[in-house]
Amino acid sequence: MNGPDDRDSADIAGLRPETLAVRAGTRRSQFQEHSEAMFLTSSFVFGSAAEAAARFSGEQPGNIYARFTNPTVAMFEERLAALEGAERCVAFASGMAAILATVMGLMRSGEHIVASRSIFGSTVQLFQNILGRFGVETTFVSPTDPAEWEAATRPNTRLFFVESPSNPLTEISDLRALADIAHRHGAWLAVDNCFCTPILQQPLKFGADLVIHSATKYLDGQGRVLGGAVLGARALMEGVYTFLRTAGPTLSAFNAWVLLKGLETLGPRMRAHADHALELATWLECQPGVSRVFYPGLPSHPQHALAMAQQSNGGGIVAFEVAGGRDAAWRLIDATRLLSITANLGDTRTTITHPASTTHSRMTPEQRAAAGIGDGLVRVAVGLEHPEDLKQDLRRGLATR
Numbered sequence: 121m122n123g124p125d126d127r128d129s130a131d132i133a134g135l136r137p138e139t140l141a142v143r144a145g146t147r148r149s150q151f152q153e154h155s156e157a158m159f160l161t162s163s164f165v166f167g168s169a170a171e172a173a174a175r176f177s178g179e180q181p182g183n184i185y186a187r188f189t190n191p192t193v194a195m196f197e198e199r200l201a202a203l204e205g206a207e208r209c210v211a212f213a214s215g216m217a218a219i220l221a222t223v224m225g226l227m228r229s230g231e232h233i234v235a236s237r238s239i240f241g242s243t244v245q246l247f248q249n250i251l252g253r254f255g256v257e258t259t260f261v262s263p264t265d266p267a268e269w270e271a272a273t274r275p276n277t278r279l280f281f282v283e284s285p286s287n288p289l290t291e292i293s294d295l296r297a298l299a300d301i302a303h304r305h306g307a308w309l310a311v312d313n314c315f316c317t318p319i320l321q322q323p324l325k326f327g328a329d330l331v332i333h334s335a336t337k338y339l340d341g342q343g344r345v346l347g348g349a350v351l352g353a354r355a356l357m358e359g360v361y362t363f364l365r366t367a368g369p370t371l372s373a374f375n376a377w378v379l380l381k382g383l384e385t386l387g388p389r390m391r392a393h394a395d396h397a398l399e400l401a402t403w404l405e406c407q408p409g410v411s412r413v414f415y416p417g418l419p420s421h422p423q424h425a426l427a428m429a430q431q432s433n434g435g436g437i438v439a440f441e442v443a444g445g446r447d448a449a450w451r452l453i454d455a456t457r458l459l460s461i462t463a464n465l466g467d468t469r470t471t472i473t474h475p476a477s478t479t480h481s482r483m484t485p486e487q488r489a490a491a492g493i494g495d496g497l498v499r500v501a502v503g504l505e506h507p508e509d510l511k512q513d514l515r516r517g518l519a520t521r
């Protein structure tokens with residue numbers, strides 16, 4: 121690996137994100153393959169007993185066993201680290217495994233998390249129902265009000281956890297403000313950057329300590345594999361890596377290879393997702409029967425200015441409220457022909473979902489009302505089809521009201 125001709129992994133300083141997404145992290149074997157090789161092996165051999173000992177003691181760098189190192193996985197980690205501007209990336213089998221590893225690697229029983237109320241459903245369940253059983257408590261607060269975060273901190277608070285924009289209402293959190301509060305209280309800020317990807321937003325630049333990804337979404341971008349990642353400073357990542365090495369929620373070499381290929385098109389894909397989403401959101405605002413559109417790229421979004429200061433565009437997720445509640449929303453969804461009815465997102469294919477009865481159905485009606493997730497709310501994760509065809513499909517749905 122890493123021969124003298126290895127120009128792809130040469131100096132990446134100053135390269136732009138679209139270039140890093142294609143080039144960073146590539147390491148060639150003795151065969152000088154152009155595309156990255158997939159190393160399907162569970163373990164690695166040593167030249168001698170002494171070399172094995174040196175490898176195990178950490179004296180000699182190199183691969184030992186694929187639970188904790190694999191050259192294909194390492195290429196994915198290096199490429200994503202370059203994109204996020206992070207010292208180190210550790211890949212995981214899924215986004216949830218990455219979130220679990222962050223907490224298990226950095227926290228201990230008796231410590232406390234402050235988290236946004238508007239985070240991924242399984243993350244809420246993990247914090248509340250699983251970590252709660254092990255003595256790690258979580259307080260949920262508003263994603264848009266830093267004063268609530270300040271008020272929720274305790275002497276034992278170790279972690280702030282946020283997603284921006286949130287799902288499905290695209291609320292924007294002030295990452296710089298949250299990082300400052302966290303640091304004043306001796307806590308780390310972790311940002312789940314799944315919706316933006318590093319092409320749109322690099323949380324470390326705003327003072328975040330950790331970036332978390334579900335690579336299952338936009339990083340793959342084509343709905344093929346599960347994956348996850350945690351990124352941050354080298355010292356902080358040591359605990360996260362130790363958890364991976366010991367507990368084994370490892371990304372497979374095959375999935376890492378698929379994700380490397382996914383990253384190569386991330387720049388143009390994210391731009392197209394956002395262009396299509398802005399066009400659709402602008403159109404939806406003018407449709408009779410649509411009472412409200414939620415999209416950070418629209419000037420009507422209450423936090424448009426903050427979104428544009430943190431993100432290079434509005435992203436690919438659009439939510440809108442139809443008059444007539446659940447029945448109207450379901451009729452609209454059922455009348456579409458092209459859009460996929462699924463809660464997944466970050467795919468070339470546009471997906472449509474009714475949050476109140478799917479992703480957010482575990483909340484009580486009162487909790488949903490407090491969070492602003494109405495029965496008429498529909499979420500569209502805009503794909504790469506032609507926006508005119510998406511409008512035509514939704515027009516059919518809107519006509520059924």
Ligand SMILES: *Cc1c(COP(=O)(O)O)cnc(C)c1O
Pocket residue numbers: 214215216217240243283312314315333334335336337346347348
């Ligand atoms: C999907 C998702 C996750 C979980 O990722 P998996 O790869 O499905 O485990 C976490 N956070 C956000 C924002 C997600 O959309």
